[in-house]
Amino acid sequence: MTTKFVVIDLETTGNSPKKGDKIIQFAAVVIENGKIVEQFSSLVNPQQPIPLFIEELTGLNDEMVEDAPIFSEIAPNVLKMLDGAYFVAHNVLFDLTFLQEELIESGYEGFYGPVIDTVELARILFPTADSYKLNDLAFMQGLEHSRPHQADSDAYVTAELLQLFISRLHTLPQATLRQLLKLSGGLKSDISLLLDEYVLAMERTVEELPAHLELYRGIALRKQDEYGVTTGDSDTVYPASHDSKEQLFKMVFPTFEKRLGQFDMMDAVYHSFLEDKHAVIEAGTGVGKSLAYLLPGAIFSRENNEPIIISTFTIQLQEQLLANDIPLLQKMLPFQLRTVLLKGRNHYISLSKFEQTLKDDEDNYDTSLTKMQILVWLTETKTGDIDELNLSSGGLLYWNKVKNDEAVILQNKSWMQYDFYLRARKAAEKADIIITNHSLLLADLVSEHSILPKNDYVIIDEGHHFEKAAGKYFGYSLDYLSVRLLLSRCGLMEQKQLLYQLQQLLEEIKWNQNNEEVLHTFELNQLISELQFEMDELFRMISSFVKKKAKRSYTNRMNCSLQNYEDTKEGKAIFNSGERFSFLLYDLISYFEKCLSGLESESEHFTIEQRRVLTDISSLQLDLKGTREKIKNVLLNPSSDYVTWVEMDARAVQNATTVYAQPVAISDHLSEQFFHKKKSVIVTSATLTVNNSFDYIINELGLNTLPLNVERISSPFNYKEQVQLLVANDLPEVNAVPLDEYVAAISEHIISIAEATSGRMLILFTSHEMLRKTHDLMKESGLLEDYVLIAQGITAGSRTRLTRNFQRxxxxxxxxxxxxxxxxxxxxxxxxxxxxxxxxxxxxxxPLTEAKCARIKEIGGNPFSSHSLPEAVIRFKQGFGRLIRSSKDRGIVVVFDKRIISTRYGKAFLESIPEVPIRRNNINEMVELIEGWL
Structure with missing residues (x-):
């Protein structure tokens, strides 16, 4: 193609040209015939001072632009480059707006040609990217970007990204490109013109789909692998008797570093399965825990034709198992291991629903963009799992329309063979190892429609989280935002959402004639209006209650117990509002039920669009039922064994208000409903013991009355040689001084330590407020200008992204x-x-801690030693474990909290971590020691 692109980036004195902000650097890169043919860059004199924060961001100062041309002097060259070209930029509206202002001010007409936003293009073509910031996209694609926030560097890397995006477009099937073209009219930049050129060009060629793609009902999909294909000798298994450790080890790990602790764990897992006994295994960092349970799990599964469930708390561990550990394990095994990742139904896309929504014409921007992302994603995904996608909040709202759920009535059955959820379940029935998460594992216990195949053998990794996950599962939560979004799916008649679409359907088939079940349009509108009003009133009352009752907090986060809340005047008003809201929901649910049951018998004559409306109504009705059930269990009739409370953000009261109800004691639930029903469950983690004892975790999980194997496998790392633990002795007691005074003291220490370590430092806080204040003080000090400060909740991005940026x-x-x-x-x-x-x-x-401590007190226990201390010790062990991740790592752990050595209970923390040298120092001694040791 001969299309010309001019990629532009600007540095400016601020964000608003209307308020007088000006360009201080202009850069352009010209691409023709897919190649970079010209580059232009110039500093620009803005004829006004450059603000300090812009100087810090860009490295450009007043002296550097003093002798530079003013913009009108370079304007002719800029316009010449842009003639007949696409104007391209990363977040194009910013650059275009500034350029237009400067051109018009210089006496020119401005640029009115086509524009391309590479942010928008990246969202469409790389729908699974972690981030769409320029730096992150460049890093993801392996591009050099050494001077971010300097126009010439930014423009060049944007041009390189554009070349990659164009190459990506070339790889997309014709069907996908046509659908993207159809949806692109509502985008913010002129991607439709670009797509139109590509579609016209490709229609002159005969397409041959790549081998990994197929076309079905006009949608291009990645071909799915067949499950259960065996490529090895499926009858061969390793000897696994107790006296064959060495033989097994040599067969499996011929070139692997021998870790005796890892083999001890393999042995413990395998024999617990053989004996049909539960086991609790703490495996220190570096043991190789994942392979230590995967190998015996795989062998036991194949020998006994029993699936092994592996449950994790985090997505990161699931990804690690699938991407790293399972492929490594497969190389060791003489048979083909059948592994599947299985999640809850709503995680998977319904292709039937998605096909229907592609026919909708009245899409908003977010919906159109999300449809385009999904079309590209379907050419890549093997799973159909939403966790792969990076969607906007509007995109997540659209996902509710296309998610897989139980509302399968009237769905197009021709999609069943391609259904990701059904494929995952079918694969699970044949799998040796099924990876899932704690929530799904627990949900499957009492579900009427079991998702997991029948299983008796389970491995729970990240086992220290299992009790907490169970609390959430056996509990309920009700938040304002979810309820509001649910009612917005229904909508008033004039909003033309599902309620309007249902009424249109009823009129089309004349079902409302002589049918007493049909409500008048006015009655339905009134019902929805009352529901929305009552919902707002309910959450307004709840937030007022919290503001009045909650204890003063340094943060905007507030929480408040709702135990026996209805005993107060404000509480009675909340209860009455909750009742009214529940009754109104019942009326709406009943109306939908009557319509659905009456229409189902006539559905075979319906059009595809009419079927879609009924499917969406069925899905909405299920969600409304779930919400009504939550209101009952959280507000109207909470169990006496449950604790109820509210959490909210004082800055955005309604949108950030959630009501919770959870069992105070989970152990009985877990013992009866989970552990008693399984033959063998292995609970493992790097942090299960407190003071070398498993008592705390055994009691929390309800395992104290069951036959149990316990095993503690120490880390193979030499902590005595690899770690120094320093306790600051010149800081105030954390609870003895005001927060600001404590923050000022630790900030000084952090700055001194940072200079001694040259950064490379992770600081763990227990509160967001202290983190924010410390970050701000460190930044204001001006003593860390050479350092990059990355702070959770302040620096944008997920934990994974912040960690990756830290390493860069x-x-x-x-x-x-x-x-x-x-x-x-x-x-x-x-x-x-x-x-x-x-x-x-x-x-x-x-509130949950209060309730647990009160329950322990009631039965004559000590809440601090039985709950608060062991919970904190396990968390401390987790934090301590961040430092040493391999046998070659060396590092310093600094504890600012003097209670670790000044209190009797401090020993519990020190005796629960590996033995390391402990020193008590003031800051000067500490800095000297750090500099010498590192």
Whole structure:
């Protein structure tokens, strides 16, 4: 193609040309015939001072632009380049708006040709990317981008990305390109013109689909592999008797580093399965836990024709098992291992529903963009799992229309052979190993329609989270945003959502004539209006209740117990509102049920569009029923064994208000409904013991009355030589001074330690408020200008992305809380220092903690030693484990909380981690020791 693209990037004095902000650097890269043919870059004198924050961001200052041309001097060259070209930029509206202002101010007409936004193009063509920021896309594609926020570097890397995007377009099937073209009219940039050129060009050629793709009902899909194909000798298994350790090890690990701890764990797992006994196994960092349970699991499964369920708490571990450990295991086995990842039904796309929505004409921007993302994704995905996609909030709303659910009435049956969910379930029936998560494993226990095949043997990895996951599963939560989105799917008549579409259907088939079940349009509108009003009232009352009752907090997050809430005047008003809302929901659900049952018998004569409406109504009705059930269990009739509470954000009261109900004690539920029903469950983690004892986790999981194997396998790492643990002795007691004073003290220490370690530091906090204040103070100090500060909740991005960015910079400091205490893997010199700011005790006024402690007190126990301390120790062990990830790692752990050595209970923390040298120092001694040791 001979299309000309001019890729432009600007650096400016601010974000608003209307308020007088000006260009300070202009760069353009010209692409013709798919190749870069010209580059142009110039500093620009803005004739005004460059703000300090722009100077810090771009590295450009007043001196550098003092002798540069003003924009009007380079304008003719800019217009000449743009003649007959597409204007391309990353977030094109920003660059285009600035350029237009400058051109018009210089006496020119401006640019009014076609524009391409590479952010928009990236979202469509790389729908599974973690991020669409320029730096992250360049990193993902392996492009060099050494000077971000300088126009020439940004423009060049954007041009390279555009070339990759164009190459990606060439690989898409004609059917996909035609569908993208049809949807592209509502985009913000002129991608439709580009697609139109490609579609016209390809129609002159005969398409031969790549071998990995197929076309079905006009949609291009990746061909799915057949499950259960055996390529090895399926009758061969390794000897696994107790006296054949060495033989088994040599056969499986001929070139592998021999880890005796790993083999001890294999033995423990295999024999627990053989004996039909449960087991609790703590395997320290470096044992090779995943392979240590996968290998005996695979062998036992094939020998006994029994599926092994492996349940994890995090998606990251599932990805690690599938991407790294399973392929490695497969190389060791003489038979083809059949493995499948199985998630809840709503995780998978319904291709039948998706096909129907492609026929809708009145799409908003987010819906059109999401459809385009999914069309490209379907040429790549093997799973059809939403967790692969990076969708906007509007895209997630659209997902509700195309997710797989039980509302399969009237769906197009021709899609069943391609249904991702059914394929995953079918694969699970033949699988040796089924990977899932704690939530699905628990949900499957009492589901009327079991998702997992019958199973008696389970491995629970990240087992320290199983009790918490069970609490959420056996509990309920009701949040404002979800309920509002649910009612918006229904919509008032004038909004032309599902309720309107149902009424249109009833009129089309004249079902409403002489039918007493049909409500008048006015009555339906009134019902929806009352529901929306009552929902707003209910959550408004709840948030007012929290503001009045909740204890003062340094953060905007507030929580408040709802135990016996109806005993107060405000509580009675909440209860009455909840009742009214529940009754109104019942009326709407009943109306949908009557319509659905009456129409089902006539459905065989319906059009495809009419079938889609009924399927969507059926799906909506299921969700409304679920919401009504939550209201009953959370507000109207909570069990006496449950604790109920509210969490909300004071800045966005309604949108961030959630009501919870959870059992106070999970152990009885787990014992009766899970462990008693399985022959052998292996619970494993790197952090299960407290003071070398399993008592806490055994009691929490309800395993104390069952036959049980326990095994503690120490880490093979030499912690004495690899780690120094330093406790600051010149900081105030954390609870003895105001927060700001404590933050000021630790910030000084962090700055000094950062200079000694050259960054490469992870700082773990127990509160977002302390993290934010510390980050702001460190930044304001001006002493860490050479360092990149990356802070959870402040720096945009997921935990994975923040961690990856941390590893990219030589001098970086990562501040994290909550999820950063575990699951973060930063091996080698990327991480040399770990700072633990506070011992990680749960807040004493946390409603669930309060209720658990009260329950322990009732039965004569000590809440601190039985619950608060062991919970904090396990969390501390998780945090400690972030530092040493391989036998070659070395590092420093610094604890700012003096309670670890000044209190009797502090010993529990120190005796629960590997034995390491412990030193108590002031900051000067600490810095000297760090510099010498690292």
């Amino acid at each position: 910079f030589e001098k970086a400091i990562l501040l994290g809380t909550s999820s950063f205490w575990e699951g973060v893997d930063i091996p080698g010199e990327d991480l040399s220092c770990l700072i633990i700011v506070r011992l990680p005790f749960s807040a004493p006024d946390d």
